[in-house]
Amino acid sequence: MGGGLLLASSPWLSTFAEVDHTINYKVRLGxxxxxxxxxxxxxxxxxxxxxxxVGICDIYQKSIDNALKIAPKAKVxxxxxxxxxxxxxxxxxxxxxLFLHKEMAIAAMDAGKHVFCEKAMARTLDECKAIYDAYQxxxxxxxxxxxxxxx
Numbered sequence: 631m632g633g634g635l636l637l638a639s640s641p642w643l644s645t646f647a648e649v650d651h652t653i654n655y656k657v658r659l660g661x662x663x664x665x666x667x668x669x670x671x672x673x674x675x676x677x678x679x680x681x682x683x684v685g686i687c688d689i690y691q692k693s694i695d696n697a698l699k700i701a702p703k704a705k706v707x708x709x710x711x712x713x714x715x716x717x718x719x720x721x722x723x724x725x726x727x728l729f730l731h732k733e734m735a736i737a738a739m740d741a742g743k744h745v746f747c748e749k750a751m752a753r754t755l756d757e758c759k760a761i762y763d764a765y766q767x768x769x770x771x772x773x774x775x776x777x778x779x780x781x
Contacts, residue, residue, distance in 0.1 A: 656680055656682050657680060657720050658684045658720045659684065659720070659723065660683075660685030660686070660714075660719040661697065662688075662726055662734055664686055664694070665690070665693050668697065669693075669696050671725065672697060685705050685722075686704045687713040688708075694706055710734055714741035721745070721771070722738050724747040728750060731750075731752050732752045732753075732757040732761055739768045744770050744772075745773065746771075746773045751774045
């Protein structure tokens, strides 16, 4: 698996989609926290034939219902740890409130998932360093977006 596996709206994923060695490969994606920003991203992602949205996780039923309108075949999870335990998911998008980013990003990498996380990285420099240190121990892709940089 190559590095650029996560977002359909990103130019670097378009480059990935053209690489010959990925012709038969689909990224199986889970999203944690599909609120307004998460569903905005899902609308782009579901258009990419190289991405399959297979998991949706939230504690708020309205967010789950809205995400299922975009990805009706996705399995629903109420606990993000259960989503991360799934062998059916290669990568996750984290669009939760900021105070959850550190915990979820580290848990996702520990579970062997590639991670795309919405801005900001974390609340404090110590949390940012903890995420970075965890990343250094994996072979996973870790990407924090800056909205105007990838849209």
